[in-house]
Amino acid sequence: xxxxxxxxxxxxxxxxxxxxxxxxxxxxxxxxxxxxxxxxxxxxxxxxxxxxxxxxxxxxxxxxxxxxxxxxxxxxxxxxxxxxxxxxxxxxxxxxxxxxxxxxxxxxxxxxxxxxxxxxxxxxxxxxxxxxxxxxxxxxxxxxxxxxxxxxxxxxxxxxxxxxxxxxxxxxxxxxxxxxxxxxxxxxxxxxxxxxxxxxxxxxxxxxxxxxxxxxxxxxxxxxxxxxxxxxxxxxxxxxxxxxxxxxxxxxxxxxxxxxxxxxxxxxxxxxxxxxxxxxxxxxxxxxxxxxxxxxxxxxxxxxxxxxxxxxxxxxxxxxxxxxxxxxxxxxxxx
Ligand code: AHM
Ligand code: MG
Numbered sequence: 643x644x645x646x647x648x649x650x651x652x653x654x655x656x657x658x659x660x661x662x663x664x665x666x667x668x669x670x671x672x673x674x675x676x677x678x679x680x681x682x683x684x685x686x687x688x689x690x691x692x693x694x695x696x697x698x699x700x701x702x703x704x705x706x707x708x709x710x711x712x713x714x715x716x717x718x719x720x721x722x723x724x725x726x727x728x729x730x731x732x733x734x735x736x737x738x739x740x741x742x743x744x745x746x747x748x749x750x751x752x753x754x755x756x757x758x759x760x761x762x763x764x765x766x767x768x769x770x771x772x773x774x775x776x777x778x779x780x781x782x783x784x785x786x787x788x789x790x791x792x793x794x795x796x797x798x799x800x801x802x803x804x805x806x807x808x809x810x811x812x813x814x815x816x817x818x819x820x821x822x823x824x825x826x827x828x829x830x831x832x833x834x835x836x837x838x839x840x841x842x843x844x845x846x847x848x849x850x851x852x853x854x855x856x857x858x859x860x861x862x863x864x865x866x867x868x869x870x871x872x873x874x875x876x877x878x879x880x881x882x883x884x885x886x887x888x889x890x891x892x893x894x895x896x897x898x899x900x901x902x903x904x905x906x907x908x909x910x911x912x913x914x915x916x917x918x919x920x921x922x923x924x925x926x927x928x929x930x931x932x933x934x935x936x937x938x939x940x941x942x943x944x945x946x947x948x949x950x951x952x953x954x955x956x957x958x959x960x961x962x963x964x965x966x967x968x969x970x971x972x973x974x975x976x977x
Contacts, residue, residue: 655681655819655830655839662825673783673807673823676734676758680781681839683728684811684819687721687764687779688832691813694771701772709744709953710918717771718742721764721779735760736786737795739952741921746795746952758806759784759798761921766810767889776814778891782925783807795952798920802945808925810891818842820895822932827898848935851964852901856886856893864909868940868976872969890917894926894960898933903965906958907940914955919947923958936966940973 659677663670694700699716706714722742729735730749736756739746741763749756763780770777783806787797809821817832819839827846830839855876862870876882885902887893893904906915917923927937927944937944937960947956959969 651833651836651838651840653841655821655841658828658830658841659821659823662823662828669785669806672734672758675732676760676783677807677821677823679728679732679734680760680809680811680821681819683721683724684779684817684839685832685837686724686728687811688813688817688834690720691717691771691777695774708742710741714742715765715768715771717777718765718768725760725762725764725779729760732756734758737790738762739795739798739921740764741918741953744953745793746790746798748793754789757786759786759795761798761925763918763921766891766922767887770887770889775889776812776887776892777889778813778895779811780891780922780925781809781811782921782928798952799949801948802919802924802927805924805928808928810895810926810929812891812895814892818895820846820898820929822929824932827929827933846898846933848898848930848933848962849901850934850962852897852903852962853881853883854885854897854900854902854961855882855905855965856884856897856902857905857907858886859884861907861909864911865907866973866976868973869905869907869969871976872972875968875972890922890926894930897961898930898935901962901965903959903961903969905960905969908957912955915957917955917958919944919949919954919956920952923947923956923960926958926960930960934963935961936963938966938970940970941977 659674704714736753737746737759739761761782766778807823812818820829829843831842908915930937
């Protein structure tokens with residue numbers, strides 16, 4: 643028993659990534675170094691979140707507004723900077739693009755040798771920070787294509803299938819990292835006493851059908867009729883249960899393990915919904931497909947959507963195959 647527990651403790655994230663990469667070819671070492679830096683960022687953010695209420699200048703707003711027109715929280719800013727600092731001396735990443743920055747952040751000393759771009763949402767669900775509920779970070783790695791001379795990062799305006807790796811970190815009662823490099827989905831728990839992410843679940847598969855539906859029903863009258871049809875259907879049938887935390891990472895994590903569907907449809911105010919393609923929907927779609935689930939705009943696979951701009955939004959319907967298909971069938975009926 644001791645041996646088994648020890649073996650598990652020794653299956654750290656970095657070892658796991660290396661093992662996965664054995665057959666990966668040229669990018670193997672790079673990807674493992676990239677994942678290690680992401681893990682470091684997760685540890686730093688987790689440490690800060692644990693003590694947020696005890697430290698000055700950690701909670702609340704900065705008073706600024708970001709490119710999305712949203713008020714910036716102190717924790718958003720801190721977490722955004724953590725990723726930049728973690729990748730500065732890596733030599734791997736030439737550009738970082740995040741929800742909190744209008745333009746990508748270039749690390750001149752890494753360009754052009756840094757062959758990758760990191761796309762990320764530093765704190766997903768930031769409204770949960772001040773009330774001590776779960777939040778997350780989302781990340782996606784793409785190969786940089788060509789030299790980005792104009793500084794417009796046009797090579798990033800490509801479908802999610804271009805992602806090399808993606809994942810999220812969930813800051814809940816424990817800190818959990820879920821990742822995929824295109825070979826299944828794997829989860830690790832941070833053991834704070836070791837400072838290591840230790841294997842929790844390997845080759846996770848999502849149930850083909852599940853009971854959870856996760857959506858902000860406060861927007862009901864702002865949706866297209868087809869989404870209202872679907873929710874009315876759910877209300878009239880047994881076997882569904884509503885769960886919505888205000889933080890996508892947590893809601894999708896639940897669905898990954900229990901099955902179901904998360905929806906963020908377009909609203910009258912935001913016809914494409916709220917969620918951003920490149921650093922929210924696409925990485926989660928990559929994971930979901932790897933776990934045997936699906937992600938859709940309602941009419942198209944998220945992984946096929948070509949963004950018009952860095953901060954482009956899409957409606958999102960993500961989760962178990964059957965649940966996503968059912969939502970799509972309601973949309974198809976009204977099309
Ligand atoms: P954020 O990254 O600015 O926090 O926004 C994303 C979050 C998601 O985690 C969550 O599902 C959604 O916004 C909640 O939005 P709403 O309050 O409109 O339901
Ligand atoms: Mg976000």
